[in-house]
Amino acid sequence: SIGLDTSIIGNDIHYFETVDSTNDVAKKMGIRAEEGTIVVAEVQENGRGRKGDPWISPKGGIWLSVILKPSILPAHAPRLTLMAGVAVANAMRQFGVDASIKWPNDVVIGKKKICGILTEMDAEADHIGFVVIGIGINANVPVEELPEELREGSMSLSSIKGERINRAEFVQALLKSLETEYLRFKVDGSTKILEDWISLSNTIGRQVDVITPHKIISGKATGINPDGALIVENDEGVHEVIAGRCIYK
Ligand code: BTN
Structure with a gap:
């Protein structure tokens, strides 16, 4: 069991040995669940x-997945994904791991991915029922045990630290970090989160190739907009890339 010093995030924790997907379980509970409910497997x-x-x-x-019920427009939900990236990267730094954020929202050690975030929601045009933020962290998963296609580009907390980490302690720090960011988001909106995202990111300031379904945009990443689009500048001008895969040169 974990001792939590949060007031919203983790008030209700549903623990499973095995699930299909914690996001799917959370989506089924979403409407009835209280804000801050966690599903972990x-x-x-x-x-x-x-x-x-x-x-x-x-x-x-x-x-794990977190259920949130923010009073925001569905179009602004990507801001919560940015928020989660900031919270994860900060929790890892507290654990002595030099984590950064790679656009669109992977938490990485250098170029290697250590955490992925998948946000899904139940929404109508102008109203959010709930948002599920799914967070997957390679904690005590030796990189050698990952499928071959992931080994090259992935990292885990235990591989980087050279020892198993205490997952309960890490989850405690993570939930605290999520709560800090979420309370701030409710009061200040996303301005501070964007600033923190940019300073935690190792994408901004770099020469990148961004692969989108239609074309590859090469240039210097200079920022993100509030919806998480990457701003890339090159000789042709300034581009806002909403979705794509980012390759560092
Ligand atoms: C990505 O980088 O592609 C996102 C990965 C998100 C994985 C997490 S693990 C907990 C939650 N449940 C899921 O099925 N996916 C998310």
Whole structure:
């Protein structure tokens, strides 16, 4: 069990040995759940990543989803994804791990991904029922045990520290960090979160290739807009890229 010093996030924690996907469980509970409810599992058998990709979720990782009920427009929900990236990166730094954020919202050590975030919501045109923020962290998952195609680009907390980490302690720090950011978001909106995202990011200021479905945009990443679009500048001008894969040169 974990001792929490939060007032919203983690008030209600649903723990499972095995689920298909904590996001799916959270979406089923969403409407009735109180804000801050957490769904956490040891193993996900059908973990989901962005773009419909599978998310490999073996024992030893941290696979959790948070249910939030913010009074914001559905169009502003991506701000909560940025918020979660900031919260995860800050929690890792408190744990002595030099984490950064790579656009669109991966938490990385250098170029290697250590955490992915998948935000989903239940919304009508102008009203959010609830938002589910799914956070997947390679905690005590030795990189050698990941599928071959992930080994090259992935990192885990235990591999970077050279020892297993205490997952309960890390989750405690993470939930605290999420709550700090969320309370701030409710009071100040996203301005401070964007500033923090930019200072935690290792994308801004870099020469990048951004691969979108239609074209590759090469240039210098100079910022993000409040919806998380990457601003890339090159000889042709200033581009706001809403979605894509970012490659560092
Ligand atoms: C990505 O980078 O593609 C996002 C990965 C998100 C993984 C987490 S693990 C907990 C939650 N449940 C899921 O099925 N996915 C998210």
